[in-house]
Amino acid sequence: MQALADTELIITPAGKIYHLDLHPDELADTVITVGDPARVEAISKHFERIESRTSHREFVTHTGYVGKKRLTVLSTGIGPDNIDICLNELDALANIDFKTRIPKPHPRQLNIIRLGTSGALQQDIKPGSLIVSRYGLGLDNLLHFYQYQPNLAEAELMDAVLDMEKYVEKFPVRPYACEGSGALADLLSAGGIEQGITITCPGFYAPQARSLRTHARMSIQTLDAWSKLSYKGVRLTNFEMETSAIFGLARLLGHRAVSCNVILGNRLNGDFTDDPAGIVERMIELMLPRIAGLE
Numbered sequence: 001m002q003a004l005a006d007t008e009l010i011i012t013p014a015g016k017i018y019h020l021d022l023h024p025d026e027l028a029d030t031v032i033t034v035g036d037p038a039r040v041e042a043i044s045k046h047f048e049r050i051e052s053r054t055s056h057r058e059f060v061t062h063t064g065y066v067g068k069k070r071l072t073v074l075s076t077g078i079g080p081d082n083i084d085i086c087l088n089e090l091d092a093l094a095n096i097d098f099k100t101r102i103p104k105p106h107p108r109q110l111n112i113i114r115l116g117t118s119g120a121l122q123q124d125i126k127p128g129s130l131i132v133s134r135y136g137l138g139l140d141n142l143l144h145f146y147q148y149q150p151n152l153a154e155a156e157l158m159d160a161v162l163d164m165e166k167y168v169e170k171f172p173v174r175p176y177a178c179e180g181s182g183a184l185a186d187l188l189s190a191g192g193i194e195q196g197i198t199i200t201c202p203g204f205y206a207p208q209a210r211s212l213r214t215h216a217r218m219s220i221q222t223l224d225a226w227s228k229l230s231y232k233g234v235r236l237t238n239f240e241m242e243t244s245a246i247f248g249l250a251r252l253l254g255h256r257a258v259s260c261n262v263i264l265g266n267r268l269n270g271d272f273t274d275d276p277a278g279i280v281e282r283m284i285e286l287m288l289p290r291i292a293g294l295e
């Protein structure tokens, strides 16, 4: 196999991957991703020992230990375009030899676990609730640039979308469906946390039906109509800005991925939490032991 060109795989003079500014040794097999760089510290403050701390642009990374479990926490910043960078660079750190610039013969499988925030798309989902995404429905365009073969569940979910669109307003762009890891979803949702379908949006305002001084094409009524979507008993639950891109790229690269989001606000009834920091902290305290217990 030919070595990857200098413009294809960009390694800094210090031997680190270009955007994340990490050396391959600084990556654990289990990676928690968050949007907000400040959330990295909110998670790593629970570590017993921190091995490395790196910060470059919006990408803050801490690697350390909870018990015997080595974990990396990485902030991706906001949006699916950043996920393109983060997932490709995490995989390069794990699976490309930086000296020869050739992919290693036996790829390492990472667990990629997003702990994020989100808006609810069902009347009964209250701020402070946790949702574990079983599927991502991407309204962004990222996966359209990759050669991606949908699996059976993804194809059937897209059929459910087409069926729903016979009766309600169509999605403004053709979505793509990506399945997360069922095993990781079951682990994180233990104790009755709902598994759902999560829409990933390419923006926070009009793509999530918000109009400040512009006019979004979609309204709250549109979101309400879409909330009828379900697949095999899993209903549309929430939206945010990273999950489907993480699921799609993780599957293409042979990694396992899951996404758990705490609900900040309910977009259908207008409820918003009065304690955003507190509910994020509660998600971290509940999820970190489950992640640290991962085989």
Ligand SMILES: O=P(O)(O)O[C@H]1O[C@H](CO)[C@@H](O)[C@H]1O
Pocket (backbone or CB within 6 Å): 034, 035, 036, 077, 078, 079, 115, 116, 117, 118, 204, 240, 241, 242
């Ligand atoms: O809180 P994080 O993880 O950033 O997640 C959500 O918050 C951001 C928007 O405010 C988007 O990144 C969205 O996905």
Ligand SMILES: O=c1cc[nH]c(=O)[nH]1
Pocket (backbone or CB within 6 Å): 117, 118, 119, 120, 204, 208, 239, 240, 241, 264, 265, 267
């Ligand atoms: O409504 C919300 C809340 C958090 N993050 C989002 O993307 N949307």
